[in-house]
Amino acid sequence: MDPRSEVVIRQHEYLSGRVLLVNAPTDELVSHLDPEITASLWTWNFNEFQYFQAQQSKVHFGVNLPENDFDQAIIFVPKSKELLNYLLHSVVTRLKAGDSVFLVGEKKGGVERAAKQLLPFGQASKLDSARHCQMWQMTVKATVTAKKLEDWAQYYPVQTPQGELTICALPGVFSQNRLDIGTAVLLPFLSQVTSGKIADFGCGAGVISAYLAKLNPKNRIFAMDVDAFALASTKMTFEKNNLSPEQLEITAVTGIEDAPLFLHAIVSNPPFHQGIHTDYNVSENLCKTARRHLKSGGELWMVSNRFLNYPALIEQNFGQCTTKADQQGFKVLFAHTQKKS
Incomplete structure (x- = not known):
């Protein structure tokens, strides 16, 4: 199990309803979530898409958000700062004030730097820091209008x-x-x-x-x-x-x-x-x-x-x-x- 997934499982009490996992590790995380959680995945990596399909997970491949609704999102920090801005913006366009976005990443992958990118969208706090990983929670302050690709x-x-x-x-x-x-x-x-x-x-x-x-x-x-x-x-x-x-x-x-x-x-x-x-x-x-x-x-x-x-x-x-x-x-x-x- 990827250490980032282990962090999410440790903090599972924060998760509820329909949860969108963005850029998730290719592991068994979905099967370890609470049965009452409805998980779906969004990836733009074709290898990962095929992996999750083989797991029979609900997965969307592409540059745009999947069409299905969700109540919370977990974003696993990508390498690119610009890409994270795009992901955060996209996710927040579909959430309402008070909803949660979680950010998970490795310290060597720049998760502390990435956490600062949450601030334009709402208040952020660190939930977990272990196994060289961190998990942050951001409470959406207001819905954002989607920009064109x-x-x-x-x-x-x-x-x-x-x-x-x-x-x-x-x-x-x-x-x-x-x-x-x-x-x-x-x-x-x-x-x-x-x-x-x-x-x-x-x-x-x-x-x-x-x-x-x-x-x-x-x-x-x-x-x-x-x-x-x-x-x-x-x-x-x-x-x-x-x-x-x-x-x-x-x-x-x-x-x-x-x-x-x-x-x-x-x-x-x-x-x-x-x-x-x-x-x-x-x-x-x-x-x-x-x-x-x-x-x-x-x-x-x-x-x-x-x-x-x-x-x-x-x-x-x-x-x-x-x-x-x-x-x-x-x-x-x-x-x-x-x-x-």
């Missing part, structure tokens, strides 16, 4: 040889307010990517997807991410740049195994964080199994931190790997499947 996005320009792109990034999305160095190193090589069916694995705010669509109107882009906020950001980026929605297919995935088959290319600045923790499994799996999703002569284009041993992994599975660039701490890697004669 677009109002939460940050916008920034990216210069490309095909002209300027405006990137739309929602709270919590990787590199929310500027182009990250890895993607900047990769961008000049995107014009070399073969045309056709292309997967942008770990699409983030849609920089790579939008540029590939702009390069060739006939490209069909499969934007794939585990994060619903990333997928929504990519869709917004396409709309903002007047790119054809017919070019884009948005897909929530757990890993490269969920990608379509017979792709002309896979392009990726792969993720390696799950919340506050580093996790290389997804990107290592990409190196090992990408070729299964490529057609004959299909290409893998990938940017990674210089210190990661991805070239060797790619070479083991493709037979070769070319380093196209090595700058600013990042490598652009290229491999292709053998063409059938």
Whole structure:
């Protein structure tokens, strides 16, 4: 059991009625709550969504609040301060004065800093502090009017040889307010990517997807991410740049195994964080199994931190790997499947 869940169970007498769990740990917390509590979950992580579905819990996946009503909410602190502001605002729009919002998190995850974000919405007090975790209770002082999702996005320009792109990034999305160095190193090589069916694995705010669509109107882009906020950001980026929605297919995935088959290319600045923790499994799996999703002569284009041993992994599975660039701490890697004669 996650220590954050243990804190919630210890303070179960504060919980009553219909309780919405936001960003909850993937454990058995729901089954340990009082039988009189009606629990539902909200997550934007596709892996977690599938976990809770398998538990037969009532779970909603997406960037917006679930439609079902609730009397209280427990928010487990996310990594992003901006995302927590969005979650708090969203939850309070559906509660009335006097209702409770609980905040739970690890001290190393910044729960004390996060607790200060409760103050605009009501009075807050600490209920528990143990096992390196804290639980806070905030009493809602007044209902808040919901803002549009677009109002939460940050916008920034990216210069490309095909002209300027405006990137739309929602709270919590990787590199929310500027182009990250890895993607900047990769961008000049995107014009070399073969045309056709292309997967942008770990699409983030849609920089790579939008540029590939702009390069060739006939490209069909499969934007794939585990994060619903990333997928929504990519869709917004396409709309903002007047790119054809017919070019884009948005897909929530757990890993490269969920990608379509017979792709002309896979392009990726792969993720390696799950919340506050580093996790290389997804990107290592990409190196090992990408070729299964490529057609004959299909290409893998990938940017990674210089210190990661991805070239060797790619070479083991493709037979070769070319380093196209090595700058600013990042490598652009290229491999292709053998063409059938």
